Amino acid sequence: MSGPLDGVVVTELAGIGPAPFTGMVLADLGARVIRVDRPPGSPPLFAPSRNDLLNRGRDSMAVDLKSKAGVEIVLRCVEVSDALIEGLRPGVTERLGIGPAECLARNQALVYGRMTGWGQEGPMSAMAGHDIDYIALSGALHPIGPAEDPVPPLNLVGDFGGGGMVLAVGVLAGIISARATGQGQVVDAAMVDGSALLTTSHHGYMADGWWTAARASNLLDGGAPFYGVYRTADRRHIAVGALEPQFFAALLSGLGLTTETVGPQNDREGWPAMRALFAARFAERTRDEWAEHFAGSDACVAPVLSLEEAPHHPHNRARSTFVEVEGVPQPGPAPRFSHTPGRIRKGPGPAGGETELILADLGFSAQEIGKLRASGAVA
Numbered sequence: 001m002s003g004p005l006d007g008v009v010v011t012e013l014a015g016i017g018p019a020p021f022t023g024m025v026l027a028d029l030g031a032r033v034i035r036v037d038r039p040p041g042s043p044p045l046f047a048p049s050r051n052d053l054l055n056r057g058r059d060s061m062a063v064d065l066k067s068k069a070g071v072e073i074v075l076r077c078v079e080v081s082d083a084l085i086e087g088l089r090p091g092v093t094e095r096l097g098i099g100p101a102e103c104l105a106r107n108q109a110l111v112y113g114r115m116t117g118w119g120q121e122g123p124m125s126a127m128a129g130h131d132i133d134y135i136a137l138s139g140a141l142h143p144i145g146p147a148e149d150p151v152p153p154l155n156l157v158g159d160f161g162g163g164g165m166v167l168a169v170g171v172l173a174g175i176i177s178a179r180a181t182g183q184g185q186v187v188d189a190a191m192v193d194g195s196a197l198l199t200t201s202h203h204g205y206m207a208d209g210w211w212t213a214a215r216a217s218n219l220l221d222g223g224a225p226f227y228g229v230y231r232t233a234d235r236r237h238i239a240v241g242a243l244e245p246q247f248f249a250a251l252l253s254g255l256g257l258t259t260e261t262v263g264p265q266n267d268r269e270g271w272p273a274m275r276a277l278f279a280a281r282f283a284e285r286t287r288d289e290w291a292e293h294f295a296g297s298d299a300c301v302a303p304v305l306s307l308e309e310a311p312h313h314p315h316n317r318a319r320s321t322f323v324e325v326e327g328v329p330q331p332g333p334a335p336r337f338s339h340t341p342g343r344i345r346k347g348p349g350p351a352g353g354e355t356e357l358i359l360a361d362l363g364f365s366a367q368e369i370g371k372l373r374a375s376g377a378v379a
Contacts, residue, residue, distance in 0.1 A: 009031065022167045082110070083111040232286050247300045250298045
């Protein structure tokens with residue numbers, strides 16, 4: 001077996017961002033994910049690239065979804081699939097004739113996974129948006145950044161954490177349910193919901209009264225001097241996360257400081273002075289000197305590595321956290337399984353690269369495939 005999802009078949013309507021991330025995760029874990037792309041020459045959703053790593057591990061067929069024959073091909077694919085995932089605006093697949101009603105009529109055990117920003121219903125469901133908009137509305141953006149302004153956390157919180165990963169969990173839960181009951185269902189994964197879900201613990205902190213709305217004033221948002229980032233002598237950075245008392249003590253020891261010098265760990269009034277002392281110490285050496293100095297200690301200190309540097313760190317190399325596929329370094333599958341490890345079957349391929357193979361697997365004859373090509377239904 002190539003992964004714990006060996007034998008699972010997923011149809012993916014090509015898109016950008018979170019839905020392809022879901023497809024990548026499922027493919028990495030062994031599912032056969034069939035990507036339905038637009039035919040060459042169609043207006044692209046995004047500039048195609050052989051380095052669009054979210055599309056790794058897939059077979060692709062290029063289908064004209066505006067043609068009756070193209071719609072039938074997708075429905076034939078749905079008949080043999082455990083799930084379909086799509087990231088189009090609400091109502092688009094219904095207008096194309098491949099919405100939940102049509103697909104579940106062909107396969108009542110199908111899990112129909114839908115990825116949107118605002119959700120399938122609600123007053124904003126039809127509006128355009130991107131990651132930053134969804135996490136703004138969910139409350140996830142406000143706490144991130146310095147006191148003056150929130151800072152966009154790349155598109156990690158909405159697109160991938162609160163979006164694609166939540167959809168992957170939803171699809172897998174739906175498949176488990178369908179295999180037990182024989183009944184499929186629609187999974188409505190909205191980034192506004194998923195990014196809100198990621199803030200659950202912080203709502204609890206607020207209810208307990210020890211989290212405030214002011215940025216950079218709390219334990220985990222950079223307010224605490226023992227949980228933050230410091231500039232080093234070479235203008236790079238070191239990360240500190242010494243929350244527990246024993247880790248804080250190890251940090252002070254490594255910096256050559258004492259509690260008499262810096263004051264009690266949780267005295268918030270003393271945090272500005274403590275931060276100034278830490279900043280002055282970390283500015284005395286380079287990032288890598290500090291990383292070597294704290295190596296093997298429980299001070300919870302780590303170098304802030306760039307995307308280029310991370311694959312070469314000894315720990316990441318030892319665990320093969322990053323792999324190289326077709327000459328391109330990239331993160332490997334996660335999580336890890338002791339008996340059925342996941343793998344990256346291949347890198348991203350061109351739209352329609354396996355059209356004929358997939359159609360043959362679906363039972364189309366060579367003559368039928370020729371007619372579909374001639375009509376422009378596939379490419």
